[in-house]
Amino acid sequence: MANLGYLQVVRHCNHVCGFCSNPTTPYSHDLESMQTLVDDFVARDYFGVILTGGEPTLHPDLPAIARYARDQGLHVRMITNGHRLAERSFAEAMADAGLQLVHVSIYSVDPAIEAELRGTEGTLERAFAAIENALRVGLEVNINCVINRKNADHLDRNVKALTGRFPQLRHFVWNNLDPSMGRAEVNQDQYTPRLADFELSLHRALRFLHKSGRTFRVEKVPLCYMTDFAWASTETRKIVKGEERIVYFLDAKQGVRQTEWDHLYAPGCDRCTLREICGGLFDRGDGYDPAELAPVFVDRDRIVQTILEDPSDPARQRIGLAEWRVLHAERVARAKEEAAEARRHQLPVVGQITDKGLRRFEAKRRAESRRTAERNLQMERLAEQLPAGPDER
Numbered sequence: 200m201a202n203l204g205y206l207q208v209v210r211h212c213n214h215v216c217g218f219c220s221n222p223t224t225p226y227s228h229d230l231e232s233m234q235t236l237v238d239d240f241v242a243r244d245y246f247g248v249i250l251t252g253g254e255p256t257l258h259p260d261l262p263a264i265a266r267y268a269r270d271q272g273l274h275v276r277m278i279t280n281g282h283r284l285a286e287r288s289f290a291e292a293m294a295d296a297g298l299q300l301v302h303v304s305i306y307s308v309d310p311a312i313e314a315e316l317r318g319t320e321g322t323l324e325r326a327f328a329a330i331e332n333a334l335r336v337g338l339e340v341n342i343n344c345v346i347n348r349k350n351a352d353h354l355d356r357n358v359k360a361l362t363g364r365f366p367q368l369r370h371f372v373w374n375n376l377d378p379s380m381g382r383a384e385v386n387q388d389q390y391t392p393r394l395a396d397f398e399l400s401l402h403r404a405l406r407f408l409h410k411s412g413r414t415f416r417v418e419k420v421p422l423c424y425m426t427d428f429a430w431a432s433t434e435t436r437k438i439v440k441g442e443e444r445i446v447y448f449l450d451a452k453q454g455v456r457q458t459e460w461d462h463l464y465a466p467g468c469d470r471c472t473l474r475e476i477c478g479g480l481f482d483r484g485d486g487y488d489p490a491e492l493a494p495v496f497v498d499r500d501r502i503v504q505t506i507l508e509d510p511s512d513p514a515r516q517r518i519g520l521a522e523w524r525v526l527h528a529e530r531v532a533r534a535k536e537e538a539a540e541a542r543r544h545q546l547p548v549v550g551q552i553t554d555k556g557l558r559r560f561e562a563k564r565r566a567e568s569r570r571t572a573e574r575n576l577q578m579e580r581l582a583e584q585l586p587a588g589p590d591e592r
């Protein structure tokens with residue numbers, strides 16, 4: 200297995216994206232509390248850790264936790280908006296600390312759209328500088344992109360512009376917007392796309408990358424919107440390989456161990472040949488419309504085989520289709536039991552709430568309230584950010 204764990208290092212950020220699903224909280228980490236979580240990934244034999252946020256580069260101990268994780272044998276990655284990596288010395292410090300791979304998030308290569316999505320001017324040029332620095336100091340660079348209503352029509356233009364400027368980029372990751380949390384939940388009318396809005400531009404982007412020999416992953420997009428590249432679906436790969444994921448949220452959710460990858464389905468999904476390996480529609484509310492789902496009748500085993508034989512996959516299992524069918528049937532039979540076990544399983548406590556953390560949280564909330572109000576956006580609800588009694592605070 201190549202399980203990857205997510206560790207939210209901070210939850211504050213220097214950008215104010217209107218669809219942020221992990222906005223600021225009063226919780227904070229010190230080096231020791233992060234080391235506890237890294238130790239937990241190591242004890243579970245995880246392949247790597249993804250340091251994320253908020254904006255993880257805002258934590259003063261980021262190089263120290265990267266070094267610690269690397270010393271414990273984990274593959275060390277980071278997701279960042281690139282603001283601090285645009286400083287050469289910071290990029291060097293992170294590379295020296297053992298960081299191996301950085302996901303720079305860029306939503307649009309149109310500077311005005313990127314600035315609008317981030318609620319902050321000048322972010323695209325800084326992200327470009329971050330990519331340049333990261334490549335110069337020897338880090339592998341992937342591009343992350345949240346699909347939303349404002350970039351849905353030009354995902355292909357994004358990859359062409361980015362690979363044109365940085366031919367060294369080899370891997371892209373898309374996440375369809377999660378409309379169930381944070382500011383994404385309360386600003387759905389501005390950001391949640393229809394699946395049909397991005398179907399064509401996503402397909403063009405994937406086809407372009409595939410033809411150029413690059414790789415990619417797509418999360419939270421049902422397979423009927425990416426049938427030609429179904430093997431690149433994050434959920435499908437995890438279903439096929441029986442992988443899990445732990446996210447250490449720096450909020451009231453704390454640690455979440457995910458062993459099931461299926462979301463919502465429409466009645467027609469029962470007839471779909473991909474139902475068993477499809478994550479369906481990622482929606483825990485009514486952000487997306489199940490009426491957009493349509494059964495497909497393509498060869499499931501061909502997709503499974505492509506995943507099993509993927510030479511670029513560090514968790515390549517080297518098993519044949521017949522063996523996989525037996526393993527998969529056993530996993531499906533055990534799935535409910537394993538999910539219940541995963542929910543029961545005790546995970547370490549994540550972070551702490553200190554006076555300093557509370558003061559920063561309140562100051563950030565005031566500043567972000569002003570910036571979102573200027574753009575006619577709403578601030579996130581507090582329920583998930585606080586441990587108890589949020590309405591009384």
Ligand code: SF4
Nearest residue numbers: 421423468471477493
């Ligand atoms: S119809 Fe349903 S099961 Fe089939 S690909 Fe679409 S979401 Fe998945």
